[in-house]
Amino acid sequence: MRLRLLIALLAALAFLPALPARAETPELPDRIAAAWRTDHLSVDGRLAIPETELDRIRAAMRTAGIPVYVALVPRTPYLRGSRSDLPTLLHARIGEPGVYVVAIVDADYWSTTAELYRPAGLRGRDLTSVRSADKQRLAIVSDRPAPQVVRTIQQASTAYDGRALPPVPAADLEPDRDGSRDGGLSVSDKKDRATAVGGVIGGLLAFVPMLVAALRYRPGSKSTKRGSVDKPPIEPSRVRRQADGKIRQAEQALARLDSRRTKSNAQLDQRDDAYRRLDAARAVRADQPDDVLALAGAFVLARQAERVASGAALQPPCFFDPMHQPGTIKVDWSDDVEVPACKSCATAVGRGRTPRGLRVLAKAGLLGRKPVPYWTLDPEDSPMVASGFGALSDDLPERIGARQDEVR
Numbered sequence: 034m035r036l037r038l039l040i041a042l043l044a045a046l047a048f049l050p051a052l053p054a055r056a057e058t059p060e061l062p063d064r065i066a067a068a069w070r071t072d073h074l075s076v077d078g079r080l081a082i083p084e085t086e087l088d089r090i091r092a093a094m095r096t097a098g099i100p101v102y103v104a105l106v107p108r109t110p111y112l113r114g115s116r117s118d119l120p121t122l123l124h125a126r127i128g129e130p131g132v133y134v135v136a137i138v139d140a141d142y143w144s145t146t147a148e149l150y151r152p153a154g155l156r157g158r159d160l161t162s163v164r165s166a167d168k169q170r171l172a173i174v175s176d177r178p179a180p181q182v183v184r185t186i187q188q189a190s191t192a193y194d195g196r197a198l199p200p201v202p203a204a205d206l207e208p209d210r211d212g213s214r215d216g217g218l219s220v221s222d223k224k225d226r227a228t229a230v231g232g233v234i235g236g237l238l239a240f241v242p243m244l245v246a247a248l249r250y251r252p253g254s255k256s257t258k259r260g261s262v263d264k265p266p267i268e269p270s271r272v273r274r275q276a277d278g279k280i281r282q283a284e285q286a287l288a289r290l291d292s293r294r295t296k297s298n299a300q301l302d303q304r305d306d307a308y309r310r311l312d313a314a315r316a317v318r319a320d321q322p323d324d325v326l327a328l329a330g331a332f333v334l335a336r337q338a339e340r341v342a343s344g345a346a347l348q349p350p351c352f353f354d355p356m357h358q359p360g361t362i363k364v365d366w367s368d369d370v371e372v373p374a375c376k377s378c379a380t381a382v383g384r385g386r387t388p389r390g391l392r393v394l395a396k397a398g399l400l401g402r403k404p405v406p407y408w409t410l411d412p413e414d415s416p417m418v419a420s421g422f423g424a425l426s427d428d429l430p431e432r433i434g435a436r437q438d439e440v441r
């Protein structure tokens with residue numbers, strides 16, 4: 034009896050390596066791209082989607098006015114955490130302008146992520162800003178794929194050629210459950226969403242806010258000369274101009290890379306990484322066009338995208354002020370914490386001073402607002418503060434993506 038059990042166990046063990054435990058995972062973008070060569074609507078073989086759903090998606094694709102690529106896939110471990118990159122990775126493989134839509138199903142909950150890539154040089158509205166302005170998007174049902182995918186295609190057409198966004202058919206909208214709707218989500222839904230997003234990225238990011246908390250108050254450090262502290266903080270319009278300039282340069286560098294006939298694997302990786310940064314830069318610029326932190330984040334990400342697309346090495350920003358020259362020198366900031374700094378900030382720290390740093394207006398009592406160094410703000414409120422604009426952890430695009438999923 035025992036022997037038989039042992040044999041059964043051994044047989045089971047011998048069988049284990051043959052199980053497709055993590056097969057297929059890294060090649061998902063490749064498989065979708067291959068399927069798109071014959072049909073721009075790719076449905077994963079593990080899914081059974083009713084023809085009526087597929088017909089609706091195809092009809093929307095035909096009338097979009099731009100090339101549309103749609104993939105319907107089940108949520109796999111590969112898609113946890115890297116979901117927002119997928120359209121970018123797919124565009125890198127196809128290399129054609131158009132809207133890239135990926136709809137992912139988890140049990141019977143569909144979620145959709147998309148990016149719009151225009152022909153080089155053509156400018157228009159950002160897909161993210163059309164999405165943000167579409168008040169109906171949060172009320173669209175999530176128990177089947179077509180409503181969200183069709184809406185996303187319509188949003189892309191609006192962003193692309195300025196056509197008006199049609200109303201969502203009533204059958205695609207969730208019935209109003211309790212009348213306390215705010216843009217389609219009840220307060221408890223929003224809480225659930227936020228918790229779910231937090232759960233996905235929490236493990237990875239949790240330590241950084243603590244690190245920032247340690248950085249916020251540096252014991253025993255002298256502050257800068259009195260006069261410079263009272264200088265007004267930088268104007269949003271100035272940061273916006275600089276961010277927009279960098280975004281244009283990054284777009285040009287990427288267009289140059291895209292126009293190469295043949296690309297090495299290293300260049301494909303550079304393109305993926307540059308698009309990821311540029312997309313996050315555009316998204317945060319579109320979402321918060323008057324916020325100094327968001328605009329400075331867009332500037333940093335676009336500058337990195339431009340370098341990476343040009344084949345140069347990635348550089349972290351200066352921790353103290355992301356608008357400074359990149360942080361090419363490591364300096365000791367507080368106990369056990371090194372931060373990248375530009376030459377002038379490194380010199381200041383070397384002399385025992387706290388660099389003036391990027392200052393933003395923060396609430397000060399009942400009287401109004403006063404300029405403070407950005408790193409004294411609550412990291413919970415901004416992915417830029419939490420990551421030191423990517424100086425403390427090079428994950429600003431993911432943090433921005435997670436924040437936007439939370440808002441959606």
Ligand SMILES: [Zn+2]
Pocket residue numbers: 351352353354357358374375376377378379388
């Ligand atoms: Zn600096």
